[in-house]
């Protein structure tokens with residue numbers, strides 16, 4: 001049916017009060033207009049936007065949020081992305097931005113996830129949170145040190161064995177290393193940061209692109225007629241575009257990630273593979289806590305929005321860039337920094 005869609009999305013645990021909410025909601029919505037009823041929520045469709053606006057005002061869903069989706073014109077365009085068939089890989093998923101991204105993909109409908117982290121405890125917590133959000137996720141959770149080449153090979157072999165393909169890769173694992181002027185740093189300090197933040201990301205991206213190239217292209221789900229093989233989102237940093245005192249290894253690693261992103265974007269632009277980078281500013285995660293900066297207040301004060309960002313705010317950008325809605329974006333370096341770099 002051509003028309004408009006309104007989505008009621010569950011904000012919390014999908015199964016909480018489900019029957020109660022559904023009964024309340026269904027009482028106000030003509031059954032013929034319900035096109036999708038899942039544990040994530042309810043999608044209602046109508047040819048007239050007025051009808052949906054009436055539904056939106058009449059129904060106050062207790063624990064659901066509602067949003068109008070893009071007009072549908074006969075093409076499959078219900079959500080930002082129908083992730084249900086896609087295999088999504090996320091590194092550094094045991095904490096912070098990686099975990100928030102995994103949860104956002106699940107909230108958006110992803111059903112096949114491979115999450116990787118060096119810390120098993122963090123990964124277990126992420127696994128529990130994902131399962132809480134959806135009981136339908138086929139989840140592969142791998143503890144691995146991605147700075148080791150053999151571990152990278154093991155991870156992508158396991159993904160191939162379990163899912164047979166890969167559609168989205170989010171390279172998020174990272175460390176800050178030691179913050180000191182160069183004369184007080186050793187080459188070991190440099191190697192440690194470059195190994196995790198840059199060399200490891202290069203190895204992972206190589207494995208991801210090799211996997212994409214073994215796969216057939218598929219049409220983008222926006223109905224715009226182009227094709228895709230897969231999409232990579234690298235988590236760089238605003239320190240991939242500017243610098244900061246005493247942070248030479250980290251700054252070098254993140255400038256390197258930006259360079260790698262642009263190079264692979266160029267090399268694979270006409271082969272159905274998109275590679276983009278996100279450059280977060282100061283985001284409230286464990287990584288920031290471990291920098292040893294005495295207090296976070298100066299970081300807030302230095303940010304025009306006068307606050308730290310949240311991992312969820314970065315995750316929204318991740319899921320957009322990974323999706324077919326970003327089909328004309330490759331080699332982009334997207335800042336999510338509360339205005340820090342425009343000063």
Ligand SMILES: NC(=O)c1ccc[n+]([C@@H]2O[C@H](COP(=O)([O-])OP(=O)(O)OC[C@H]3O[C@@H](n4cnc5c(N)ncnc54)[C@H](O)[C@@H]3O)[C@@H](O)[C@H]2O)c1
Nearest residue numbers: 092095096097117118145146173174237282283285286287
């Ligand atoms: N938090 C910020 O302010 C900020 C700002 C800009 C960029 N970033 C980048 O965002 C990414 C995610 O960081 P975060 O803020 O979520 O921090 P975080 O510490 O919460 O998460 C990083 C995750 O990477 C994992 N990891 C580290 N080394 C690994 C390895 N060798 N193999 C596998 N996993 C490994 C950690 O165990 C951790 O779970 C990093 O690349 C970081 O550089 C963070």
